[in-house]
Amino acid sequence: MKTLIRKYRLHLQAMFLLLAMLVCAVVLTSCEKDKLDIQQNYPFEVQVMPVPKEVANGQTVEIRITIERSGNFNDAEYFIRYFQFDGYGTLRYYNEPPYMPNDLYLLPQTQFRLYYTSQSTVSQSFDVWISDNFGNEKQVSFQFNSRD
Structure with missing residues (x-):
């Protein structure tokens, strides 16, 4: 039973780690410095x-x-x-x-x-x-x- 709990715990930890990496990847790639919208043309x-x-x-x-x-x-x-x-x-x-x-x-x-x-x-x-x-x-x- 202890072995089964350890397996699930390892699977849960791996899933949380994968989820954290996915969130970091989305957050870091959503900000692109080259595409900042700066208005220069004012009537x-x-x-x-x-x-x-x-x-x-x-x-x-x-x-x-x-x-x-x-x-x-x-x-x-x-x-x-x-x-x-x-x-x-x-x-x-x-x-x-x-x-x-x-x-x-x-x-x-x-x-x-x-x-x-x-x-x-x-x-x-x-x-x-x-x-x-x-x-x-x-x-x-x-x-x-x-x-x-």
């Missing part, structure tokens, strides 16, 4: 403070812009480009040289000021595109009537 909105409706030839208008992100990823970069399709003028970032139309420029901040200087006596219109390094893009249109 954004562009907020623009009100600007004047009229501008005179030679006058400079300040345009205050804020990029409002829906999330924060440290490696996100933002870019700006513009195209003027009515009238003539220049657009620049703070005291930097004027932007060239359709060229892409890196924005160092998400809150900044642009300065548009009219070089025309007719109505002026231009679009500004702000994009990020994940392919998201927003367009903001500006139109100024001539004060001349």
Whole structure:
């Protein structure tokens, strides 16, 4: 009888050991480091403070812009480009040289000021595109009537 109890005890111990090894194998293989889901691509909105409706030839208008992100990823970069399709003028970032139309420029901040200087006596219109390094893009249109 003692031999029979020892056999069952050995079988039970072997079954518990096998069950423990199976649980460890499932737990350890369910966590894969290479497949962590880290979100990097956050959409954004562009907020623009009100600007004047009229501008005179030679006058400079300040345009205050804020990029409002829906999330924060440290490696996100933002870019700006513009195209003027009515009238003539220049657009620049703070005291930097004027932007060239359709060229892409890196924005160092998400809150900044642009300065548009009219070089025309007719109505002026231009679009500004702000994009990020994940392919998201927003367009903001500006139109100024001539004060001349």
